[in-house]
Amino acid sequence: MSDDALPRRAGTYRTFYAEPIRVASAHGCTITDVHGVDHLDAYNNVPVLGHSHPGIAAAVHAELLRVNTHTRYVDEHVDDYAADLLALLPQHIEDVVFTCSGSEANDLALQVAAYTSMATGVIVARRAYHGTTSATAAISPSLSPAPRDHVVPVDIPSASAPDFEAQLAARVRAAAAELDRRGHGTAALVLDTTMTSEGIVAGEHVRLPAVIDAVHDAGGLFIADEVQAGFYRTGAWWGFEALGVAPDLVTFGKPMGGGMPVAAVAGPRVVFSDFGASQRYFNTFAGTPAPLAAAHTVLRTLRDGGFGERVPEAGRRLGGGLTEVLAAEGIEAEVRRAGLMVGIDLRPAVGGDERRAGELAAALVEAMRARRVLVSRTGPGDAVLKIRPPLVITDAEIDRLVDALRGSLGDVGAGG
Template identity: 40%
Template sequence: MPTEDHRGRPALLGAAHLGLDEFRADAANRDLIERRLKHVGNSVLFYDDPVHLVRGEGVWLFDSDGRRYLDCYNNVASVGHCHPDVVTALSEQAGRLNTHTRYLHETVVEYAEKLTSLMPDGLDVCTFVCSGTEANDLALRIARTVTGRHGAVVMEGAYHGNSTVVDALSTVLHPDPADRPDWLVAVEPPNTYRGPFRRDRDDNLGARYARLVADATAVLDERGHGTAAFMCDTVFDTQGTLEAPADYFRLAYEHVRAAGGLCIADEVQAGLARTGRWWGFEHYGVTPDIVTLGKPMGDGHPVGIVVTTREIAQEFASRAVYFNTFGGNPVSAAAGRAVLEVCERDDLTSRCREVGAVLRARLEQLMERHPVIGDVRGLGLFLGVELVEDRGTRTPAAALARRIPDAMREAGVLIGITGRYGNVLKIRPPLVFTAADAELLITTLDRVLTGLTAGTTGPDA
């Protein structure tokens, strides 16, 4: 089954546009599109008629014409667009001091203390960076330095960032194994709906999928690299927003540690209350050796963090030198601390758990009305809706899925698509999403699915 769309791009980019000829000829902001394509490299844009956003507030985004859109896609603005507490923390600190990280500053230390207090015991040392990519790059470097091994195990269809090393770990961008370095082995993710082991026909799914990780470590031993790290996104976003079997991570971690490697939880997507727990790995009863954080931690301000044990941090520091000019600067720390304070004060873990349960139940009701929905899955406010041409064959309905974000955008709701076949609707709103917001999303998606499957594509579909 193809993992690329009709233009040869990774299937999860099926709703993205790169060239001027891919946008509608009557796009409202065609001049701005042309200027961007001329002067801004790698200009990936969503929608046939891209939205020209000028303002955000909570779960709402507003375009240049004053039209508002319910944001069901953005995990960057985690506690809501332009949250006043975060804006105040940013502006006040920027008005006092912002500089590099080779000086003492209370806010930086206080942020590290607060963040590690929310982690399992033992994960008590932070290294600040500026993005999830930097966090994952550093995490692999730490694992290689501390273990003395070089190899890595990741998932097929994974995305972990875009530095040179982390790009290699992002197998969704390199679907052909021949294009990957020999120090990397990718295994099938625990997709119990359409993977090699399925919940409707197999037993012991966690053990079966975890065994693939053990086999990968053996391959790395045979190649002479050994296993330095197992890196995994605990919501499997680019694989289609999967839910792993309950014992999967426990067993996979056992295999990795037996091979001498470290376990890295990429929590850039899953972390910060989104799944109904502070961190996605908490659903599986495991404690990683290294946790990486990014996008949502600063509510739109660039913040990335590597969290690990004191033993690992000290071992790395004894063998290598690492510093980051902007990572952990006073303004970033102020933003990050404000985000954690909002999450705690407003109990956003409970909000995500409760509203996510309501939203999932309503999506499952939609499934009864729309045969094109083959599966609904996810945790908290990170949900995936897999579209199929036929529930029996489970053939991905990728062509239909590519049309849905545009139709939803016309109806005033922003969502995305993901998955190795580009057929999974990705629902990932800000953490402050309410049950009323969920209902608006459901009624809009119901209308759009009805219109598109009936052959209509207008804005009222």
């Protein structure tokens, strides 16, 4: 089949880029297409240690040769991973329940929150994405803007607003009051801790203590969605660390297994015990040895491989390079960054016109793809370039990414 014959959309699926990439192989931060052309992957956060990591492959292979059971049996390898994961979390987070995907993890967290709070209402960010199950799609306005009676979206303030915390806390209190008025009460506030779908919201003013106080005052739980932000993406183990809060429940996914399907919910033991005493949760494939072998390899490599120093260093190099290019080309844009999670908000470049900024972002994504560097876009009007390379990206690859943006700005006539 030729590239021209490839469908860009099939059913609910969509391919990336006007000219989709037919992948032949991928290693590290490089995706090679069927024509032998290499592309720098600066978008996929699933292969957190890079594509085709040999340690992950070896660990999974060994476990498949050792045992292949479902989750009704006790396995010390699973227990060891759970202990190592919990050791990286706040002390009150004592138990972990495994799932196969971030969607399932957030779905289970919603069930636990509803049981614990005896309420059904959920507060989310205006453009949130938390999964594709019925329950998580209902709290994901980015999938469908159709209003849901038990869900109240709130606008996220500007990351540069000095009163970010006070603004958001007031909006969450208003949302909780609205949920009370509708008869649902507040079960949870669910936030992706880098608020990726909002355009990556990060910075010195982005704090949440007063926001979480508002949720707790309403009787709800704070669910920290670490599916995108977790596992050193932000330069720390968890995105919530920069927000000055300790979550009631934490969900994990995507990079957790470095490409294998594994995810989880973690929280206080009493919460899971109470929930489990009256409601069963069982997942045949979640928490089985092979995917958790991949997850344990990811955890150990991140823990012991110097990523606590490398990710902030690489993030500064990337953020600084992008900022310099934009300034040199006369492009007004806001570069927001948490470790190696970077958003370039292009709305200031076109006087705040969201539609035009989205068109510019789309053009730049395609121009960079033509220069064999893969990024995407997100945020209001899809006007924010989204950059989140594997954490093993080298300085040379960072410089290549920055050079691709420089050239792409010229390609689309954005300079001056």
